Amino acid sequence: MTDLTGGFLSAPPMTAQYRSQQFAWGVLLLSFAVFCVLCLFATLGLHYFFFQSRVPMSSLLVVSRGTAGLTEADLIEQVVRRGREIYNRAVISTDALSQATISFIDRYESNRLIASVTLRSRSSLDLERVERPRFNWSAERYVIELGGVSGDLMVNVGDRLERDLLLSLETEQGMVIRLSPGGRYNLSATADQTQVISLRGMASITTPDRQSFAVLDGQRALFDHASAQMVFSAGYQDLIVTDGFSSDNVVDMTASATPLSNAVWRCRSAQVSPPEGAYRLEQVDGRSAMRMWRGGGANSHGETFCIQNLGQTAQEGLDVSMYDSLIWRVTFKVVSQSLGTCGSQGSECPFTLRMDYIPTSGERAISWYHGFYVMPSTQFEYPLRCDSCTQDHQNINENAWYTYDSGNLFTLIPESQRPKSILNVRFYASGHEYDVYVEDVSLLAGRSGTIAFKSASTMDAG
16 A cells, blocks of 8 residues: 555554454463363263272171181281171281181172182282272173282182173282183192182183183193193082072972982971971072071971982982092081080081992991081080091181081091992081071082193293
8 A cells, every 4th residue: 555655554553452352362262272171071081980980899808717817008917706898908818727708799789799709728818909880880890809819719700790800819929810700719829839720610820921821611720830831630520410509409308209309409397396497598698598597496406408319319329439539618607506516416516518428348328427516515515526427527607608628538538438429418407596508519529630731831822
């Protein structure tokens, strides 16, 4: 632009109002950008909070025999005699005479038992991380991570869970074992070797050098740390065909004229005089169990029992001569008893196992017994075993789940009385007043023989 004399006109200077408008637009755009970022983070945060955030899951420690050691985040060592809730970072241990069970319970799903870990004598572990999603609508899985595993553990994992489960155990030697739902497993960890037995279900083992192995249903895996080699062999077969207790495999003996079979438990109560005992299926502590009880101020002998025949006929039984080991594995709890110890004859325990069998030395059937009690007699010195018992009855803690492992009966029973065929197995509550829950009864048979031999240093991970 030129003026009348032909000179150029300069641009008018920027006004203060114009600069204010630019600043306002800058502030507006910056505020919008901040708003978008905040919306993004708020959306991600809300999504994480409602769908991915996690909270600790309830862990209940119950001591079923002796006492357990407990060290929590405050690093103060404690002695637990009965039971209490524990939290992440807790360290649990047992001594030579103790047994303790940790139950992982989902309080948001009607106290559903997700898994349980039983520490046998001289065992320990750390609760590294036990969590569940904050809200039920989340698709996130349960997480149970246990570390510092040493000694002998028995692990039961629930089936038909509401969500996926990651259950892992890491030994002091760096072995990582992952267990699938709906399974039962034995784990043994020492400085020299790690052993995993799958009684039911599948497990995976990852060695310290990141080699992985699968342990199939019914297999035993043994890893030797010195040679870095894995040996697979046959595990155990459960001779009791029924799995737990349900309306399909528990029948009333007095209501059916059908002969005892090997597909069901037949149960009943008998007593010298009223009141009668009773049994029924119940849900207790997140477990499906058989309850056997008698109350009403009873002061005479009574018995509530369940029996299952083995083999094709009750007379011949089930041949076990080809096996090398035979082990009772039973999980139960005695809530109460009124008769001290097991009575004056040592035969009225609140819970007893019995096995009728034909020995290798003859055709006449004999019986094996083993009893448990929670209330020692303080008034009389009642015997600790019955006349037909080969071992003393066991004193366990009241109202606590206990898993009994008999060890190999073939080595405990004199050779002349070693079982050749088993006629039947039974469990019963007896005495005056009693209240007992039984979750699982197994009779495990095993034989030696290697399935596979592999070197962890040469096997591909998978």
